[in-house]
Amino acid sequence: MIKYISTRDSSHKVSASRAILSGQAPDGGLYIPESLDDIRTDYHKIIDNDFKGMARAVWNIFFDDYGSERIEEIVEKSYTGKFSSPDITPLVKAGRDSSYVLELYHGPTSAFKDVALSALPNLMTAARSMNDFEDDILILTATSGDTGSAALFGFSDVPGTSIIVFYPYGGVSDTQRLQMVTAPGSNTKAVAVKGNFDDAQTGVKQLFREIPKPKQGVSLSSANSINIGRLVPQIVYYFSAYKQLLDMGAISDGDKVDYIVPTGNFGDIMAGYFAREMGLPVGRLVCASNKNDVLAEFLETGHYNRKRPFHKTTSPSMDILVSSNLERLLYYICGADHTLEYMRSLAETGEYTITADELSRIRSVFTGLYASDEEGAAAIRAEFEAEHYLMDTHTAIAWSCMEKYRGSDEGKNAAAYVVLSTASPYKFSRAVLEALGEDASGSDRENMEKCHEITGAAVPEGLAGIFDREIRHNDVIETAAMKTYVVENCDK
Numbered sequence: 001m002i003k004y005i006s007t008r009d010s011s012h013k014v015s016a017s018r019a020i021l022s023g024q025a026p027d028g029g030l031y032i033p034e035s036l037d038d039i040r041t042d043y044h045k046i047i048d049n050d051f052k053g054m055a056r057a058v059w060n061i062f063f064d065d066y067g068s069e070r071i072e073e074i075v076e077k078s079y080t081g082k083f084s085s086p087d088i089t090p091l092v093k094a095g096r097d098s099s100y101v102l103e104l105y106h107g108p109t110s111a112f113k114d115v116a117l118s119a120l121p122n123l124m125t126a127a128r129s130m131n132d133f134e135d136d137i138l139i140l141t142a143t144s145g146d147t148g149s150a151a152l153f154g155f156s157d158v159p160g161t162s163i164i165v166f167y168p169y170g171g172v173s174d175t176q177r178l179q180m181v182t183a184p185g186s187n188t189k190a191v192a193v194k195g196n197f198d199d200a201q202t203g204v205k206q207l208f209r210e211i212p213k214p215k216q217g218v219s220l221s222s223a224n225s226i227n228i229g230r231l232v233p234q235i236v237y238y239f240s241a242y243k244q245l246l247d248m249g250a251i252s253d254g255d256k257v258d259y260i261v262p263t264g265n266f267g268d269i270m271a272g273y274f275a276r277e278m279g280l281p282v283g284r285l286v287c288a289s290n291k292n293d294v295l296a297e298f299l300e301t302g303h304y305n306r307k308r309p310f311h312k313t314t315s316p317s318m319d320i321l322v323s324s325n326l327e328r329l330l331y332y333i334c335g336a337d338h339t340l341e342y343m344r345s346l347a348e349t350g351e352y353t354i355t356a357d358e359l360s361r362i363r364s365v366f367t368g369l370y371a372s373d374e375e376g377a378a379a380i381r382a383e384f385e386a387e388h389y390l391m392d393t394h395t396a397i398a399w400s401c402m403e404k405y406r407g408s409d410e411g412k413n414a415a416a417y418v419v420l421s422t423a424s425p426y427k428f429s430r431a432v433l434e435a436l437g438e439d440a441s442g443s444d445r446e447n448m449e450k451c452h453e454i455t456g457a458a459v460p461e462g463l464a465g466i467f468d469r470e471i472r473h474n475d476v477i478e479t480a481a482m483k484t485y486v487v488e489n490c491d492k
């Protein structure tokens with residue numbers, strides 16, 4: 001059976017279901033498979049399936065303690081009737097030769113996080129019964145905008161669980177905010193924190209250390225991508241894209257495909273690394289950042305430095321300076337001792353530098369690039385004018401990075417380029433309209449309607465409804481009050 005170790009203590013080993021229950025290791029590390037050898041496989045066995053079959057095959061490897069029957073049940077429950085596309089994550093041809101877009105946003109909240117957060121609550125309730133875990137689970141989640149609504153929807157009225165989502169006050173779009181504050185469920189809460197995403201995330205991490213059991217009979221867990229139960233479901237669509245390319249006749253079996261991933265917390269792209277390590281013919285993984293280019297700089301120089309101005313951009317879900325999941329990659333590349341050293345240095349000084357050898361090993365797989373808001377906007381406009389294909393601001397950052405990448409020596413030779421499209425353009429309608437040179441001075445509702453008029457495509461169901469729903473969550477708190485807020489809510 002696969003053992004999961006903490007990135008900060010390889011002697012601490014748990015099963016997959018235990019790792020999913022806890023979210024984060026007690027020492028503050030993240031759970032990862034002990035050895036990448038445990039996940040190697042013949043990718044043909046995975047892609048010879050529809051999406052659900054691919055999910056079963058990938059999960060059976062990573063979540064082997066669940067057993068294949070239970071996994072089949074959970075996959076059915078997670079992906080039946082929730083996505084508006086039969087392929088779940090359809091691949092679309094767009095742009096010049098051999099460029100494609102993998103649309104990950106056809107779930108209930110119109111962002112890619114639905115793919116994993118449709119599954120995580122089911123994985124967690126099963127883990128609870130498998131481990132005779134009697135406590136109720138309280139999910140604490142910090143969000144830069146999209147995780148929050150996807151997690152609230154995913155956990156809404158799931159027995160034995162409740163959820164509190166912390167989002168940065170003034171740091172999310174009106175649409176994102178409305179999705180959260182109108183979210184259903186008697187066990188859900190969304191609260192604004194007076195700080196940015198990093199403040200909220202740091203606050204949540206601290207709560208895990210300080211009050212892992214905020215009350216008798218209640219244990220904390222996480223729905224952020226620090227939870228391995230979030231990451232593994234995301235591996236599946238890397239396989240799905242490859243399979244769709246084969247079905248289209250766009251590549252031959254075995255050809256290497258490069259994936260360009262709009263990145264914030266390094267979760268989505270880390271899933272791509274796992275897919276590659278499993279044996280999928282992935283060429284390079286391009287990590288696309290917005291103006292908060294801490295990862296692009298790190299992948300260029302080996303120096304991670306969070307001490308820099310924080311920029312609010314038109315791709316807010318990528319406005320992140322501390323990319324948690326990078327720690328998982330560091331463990332595999334740099335080993336336990338160095339990872340511990342780097343994470344300590346990051347906490348104490350806000351920076352660290354990996355060795356030249358470590359950097360060159362990371363760079364043998366990853367390319368880091370970034371694009372500005374203006375470059376993203378130009379990509380949205382150009383692609384819409386050329387092909388009537390409309391993408392959102394996060395996808396546009398990746399698109400723009402793909403163009404830069406394809407113009408470089410390193411990026412010339414892939415058989416295909418797949419841009420991961422992480423959100424529906426309707427979710428970021430204001431910035432999308434501005435990019436198109438349209439008047440975007442109206443409300444989010446008017447802007448969404450206008451996007452609809454321009455494209456002719458319907459506004460996704462989950463977004464069209466948010467303006468008329470009752471506002472259920474009004475709380476605004478200081479960062480310092482997060483602990484009290486959690487404890488008080490446990491007593492209600």
Ligand SMILES: *Cc1c(COP(=O)(O)O)cnc(C)c1O
Nearest residue numbers: 146264265266267268317422423
């Ligand atoms: C969360 C998010 C990202 C970043 O994904 P990570 O896994 O944090 O790297 C990119 N785009 C959108 C729309 C998102 O919601």
